[in-house]
Structure formats: structure tokens, C-alpha cells
Amino acid sequence: MRVLHTSDWHVGRMFHGRDLLADQESVLAGLADVVAGERVDVVVVSGDIYDRAVPSGEAVSACTRVLDRIREAGARLVITPGNHDSAPRLGAFAGFAAAGGLHLRTRVAELDRPVLLEDEHGPVALYGIPYLEPEPARHSLGIDATGHAGVLTEAMRRVRADLAARGPDVRSVVLAHAFVTGGAPSASERTISVGGVEQVSSSVFDGVDYVALGHLHGPQRLAEHLRYSGSPVAYSFSEARHRKSVWLVELDAGGLAGVERRELPVPRDLATVTGNLDELLTSPAHERLVDSYLSVELTDRVRPTDALRRLQGRFPHAVHVEWRPASGPLAASLRYATTVRDRSDHDVACDFVTDCRGAAPTERESALMREALAAVANDERAELARQRGSREAA
Structure with a gap:
């Protein structure tokens, strides 16, 4: 049996205010081509199908x-909810969907009831563990154990008990949405910490x-049988170097026979660049960034006015700007308590303008602040x- 491991689709997510829906649909619809070309039997989505x-x-x-499209290409689907999804909404009409080959495993009470599929070697049990909010x-x-480790340990105990009862010839796949030790997070995952763990x-x-893991957005291998597929599209600039992909899992009569990576297309590259505004707007060296989603760090000594709009004149997909002057008051700013000690309100206000703008206030501006403070x-x-x-009158 061939299983295509995916997760963290986050359909509907925005990227710094940009609508990604068309990009998401283009990449995800391409999974149907993988299904047809690789003769995939079942596609699994390990949580966060929606954002x-x-x-x-x-x-x-x-x-x-x-x-x-995936179903028409010949694969059945097994989906579990992640921490972004609503399990009750995702699981609505699950019984009817299963008749058409879409299996929604959203109920905690049914996590040890697998989807049973057959190939020439016999049955394969696919267990969907929905995201488990610990409390x-x-x-x-019905357990006393707490935290993510406690509830997932009990979930897997029930899975193993059910699997053992089915006999030694039943092969198994588990879908789970969790942060497993050894995995590398990125900046786009929502924390699932409870009590700091x-x-x-x-x-x-x-x-x-x-084990088809979801939650972390970078594709990674924790063990031969334990992997994150990652998200199909990059959702933060920390993912600029990710090779977005899915795992093609092969099961034979003895269990796991092999896992291969299948890379996904990149709708638009992500890039970061540092420099002063005039140089970024004029240098031919940056022409390669014109079609990329761009995060810009400006090093101008004085904060440029309307920087993002001006950058978008050359880089239409610039979406994020930070001002980090290479030198000057902001770069060498002191702690707040040290900065304001033994200083007048007027001096503090002038320093605030200097730090924010990168240039001291003019004489007129200084006089206006003095009048306002007075x-x-x-x-x-x-x-x-x-x-x-009022007190004396009372």
C-alpha cells in the first residue's frame, strides 16, 4: 500500500496581509498528480487542514x-483535526463522507477505531489521533495523567491495545498532531504549550x-518511521530555506518498506534583504528579488518616510519592513531607566523623537514640545x- 503523508495545509491563511488561497489551491491540487503518477492508495492529512x-x-x-481532485485521481483520504481546526465542524457528516472515501477521524473517544483498508498483503489500520488539548x-x-505527554501516552496505549487484538498481520499507520522532542519549529506554528510543556x-x-506527524511546518525525519511532512506552502520567512514536500510511504507484507520525499512546487520564493532604502531601490544586484515575497531590514540612519510603499514600487511583493539603523542613537540606545534618570520631560521627549526618527528635533519642534509639556x-x-x-468645601 502507498500512503502520501501531508499535513498543515492551513487553507485560508494570510501571509503578511496577502491572500494565499490561490497559491494554496494550486499546490494542493497538484497532489492529485502525485497520486496518479505514484499510484497512491491513500492520502493522509495530519491536522490543520484549515487555518x-x-x-x-x-x-x-x-x-x-x-x-x-485527489479522490478523482484514485486515492482515499484520512484526515484528523489539528489545533487550528474545529474538530466538531470538521467531523460533521463524517459517516456520509466515509462512503465516498473521505475518512474524518475527529472524535477523541474513537481514536482507537481505525480506518481499515486492504491491499494484496491484507489489512492496514490507519488510526487518526485528533489534536488533544490536554485538559x-x-x-x-478518563485518566489522571496531565499534559500533552499524558494524554498522548494514553491515546497510543489504546491504539496499541486495539492493534494487538487484531493480530500480528495487521500493519499500522498513526496520524498525530503534536510537538515531538527533536523536531525543529519555525516562526509560523501556533504554540500548543500548556504549563510550559x-x-x-x-x-x-x-x-x-x-507515524504521520503534523504541527511543525518544516519537513523532517525524527526516525525512519516517525516524520513530519511540514506545510505545503511557506507561512513565515523562517521557512525560506525549507524544501516543501510530502512523504511517499510504502507498506509491504512486513510493514514499512521505505519512505521517499516528493518535493512540491514553490508558488513564490521568500527572501530577505538588508540595506539602505536608496541602494535597495536602485542597485541592479537586487533585480533577482523583484518577484519574491520580501522582508526588508532598512539600515538608514534616519527612518525613511513611507518606506514600504516606496519599496513596493520596485518590489511589488515586499510585505514586511523593519528599521534597524547600523549606527546612531537607536543602535546604541540605553536601558529606559538609565536613559530618563535625572532628566527633564522635555529632554526625554526630544530623545524619543531622535530615537524614533534617527534625527534630533528642529528648534521649532523642540519649542512646540516645550509648550505642550507646559x-x-x-x-x-x-x-x-x-x-x-472640593475637599475644603466638603
Whole structure:
């Protein structure tokens, strides 16, 4: 049997205000070509199929079209919810969907009831463990153990017990949405920490042929049978070097026979660049970045005005700008308490303008701040006098 391991589609997600839906649908619809070309029997999605618990109508429509294409290409699907999904919404009409080859495993109470599929070697049991929020899951499972490790340990105990009862010839695949120790996070995952502990040991997942992990967005191998597929599209600049891909898992009569990477197309490259604004806008060396999503770090000594709009004149997909002057007051700024000690309000206000703008206020601006501070002080004195008069009258 051939299993295509995917996860973290996050359909409907934005990227620094840019709509990614068309890019997402293009990449995900291409999974149907992998299914047809590699003779894939089942596609698994290990959580976070949507980016929100209540996805937009457009996101649902795009996801439906993708699932239809995969199904038409000849694969069945098994999907579990992640921490971004709403398990009840995702699992609605699961019984009807299963009749068409879409298996939604969203209920904690049913995590040890596998989807059973057959190939020439016999049955394969696919167990879908939905994302387990520790405290609600602990009560649903009826255990005293706490935290992610506690609930996932109990979930896998139930999976192994069911698998053992089915006999030694049944091969197994587990879908789980979790942060396993040894995995490398990126900047685009939502934390699932509870009490400061979100990671679980890889040994929790011992005893099955393959574990299709979701949650971390970089494709990675923790063990031959224990892998993250990562997200199909980059969702942060920390993922610029990721090779977005899916895992093609082969099961033979003895269990796991092999795993191969299949890389996915990149709709638009991600890039970062550092320099002063004029150089970035004019240097031919940056022409290669014109079609990339771009994060820019500006080193101008004085903060440029309307920098993002000006950058987008040359780089239409520039989406993020930070100002980090290479020298000057901001680069050498002191701690706040040290900066304001024994200084007048006027001096502190002038320094604030200097730090924010990279240039000291003009004489006129300095005078305006002095007048404003004096007006505030007069208002405060008048309010204190009013309150004192009210108390004396009482």
C-alpha cells in the first residue's frame, strides 16, 4: 500500500496581509498528480487542514475542490483535526463522507477505531489521533495523567491495545498532531504549550509501522518511521530555506518498506534583504528579488518616510519592513531607566523623537514640545487645585 503523508495545509491563511488561497489551491491540487503518477492508495492529512476553527466560505470551497481532485485521481483520504481546526465542524457528516472515501477521524473517544483498508498483503489500520488539548482530553479519556505527554501516552496505549487484538498481520499507520522532542519549529506554528510543556517523547509512538506527524511546518525525519511532512506552502520567512514536500510511504507484507520525499512546487520564493532604502531601490544586484515575497531590514540612519510603499514600487511583493539603523542613537540606545534618570520631560521627549526618527528635533519642534509639556503641567496644577477646593468645601 502507498500512503502520501501531508499535513498543515492551513487553507485560508494570510501571509503578511496577502491572500494565499490561490497559491494554496494550486499546490494542493497538484497532489492529485502525485497520486496518479505514484499510484497512491491513500492520502493522509495530519491536522490543520484549515487555518481557522471557522474557515471562510472561500477556504472551504477551495479545500473541497482539492479533495475532489485527489479522490478523482484514485486515492482515499484520512484526515484528523489539528489545533487550528474545529474538530466538531470538521467531523460533521463524517459517516456520509466515509462512503465516498473521505475518512474524518475527529472524535477523541474513537481514536482507537481505525480506518481499515486492504491491499494484496491484507489489512492496514490507519488510526487518526485528533489534536488533544490536554485538559479536555484528560477528562474525555478518563485518566489522571496531565499534559500533552499524558494524554498522548494514553491515546497510543489504546491504539496499541486495539492493534494487538487484531493480530500480528495487521500493519499500522498513526496520524498525530503534536510537538515531538527533536523536531525543529519555525516562526509560523501556533504554540500548543500548556504549563510550559508542549513536547512529547518520540518513544510515545513506539509500536506502529509509521507515524504521520503534523504541527511543525518544516519537513523532517525524527526516525525512519516517525516524520513530519511540514506545510505545503511557506507561512513565515523562517521557512525560506525549507524544501516543501510530502512523504511517499510504502507498506509491504512486513510493514514499512521505505519512505521517499516528493518535493512540491514553490508558488513564490521568500527572501530577505538588508540595506539602505536608496541602494535597495536602485542597485541592479537586487533585480533577482523583484518577484519574491520580501522582508526588508532598512539600515538608514534616519527612518525613511513611507518606506514600504516606496519599496513596493520596485518590489511589488515586499510585505514586511523593519528599521534597524547600523549606527546612531537607536543602535546604541540605553536601558529606559538609565536613559530618563535625572532628566527633564522635555529632554526625554526630544530623545524619543531622535530615537524614533534617527534625527534630533528642529528648534521649532523642540519649542512646540516645550509648550505642550507646559500646557499639560498647567492642566495638572489646575485639576489639583480644583480637587483641593472640593475637599475644603466638603
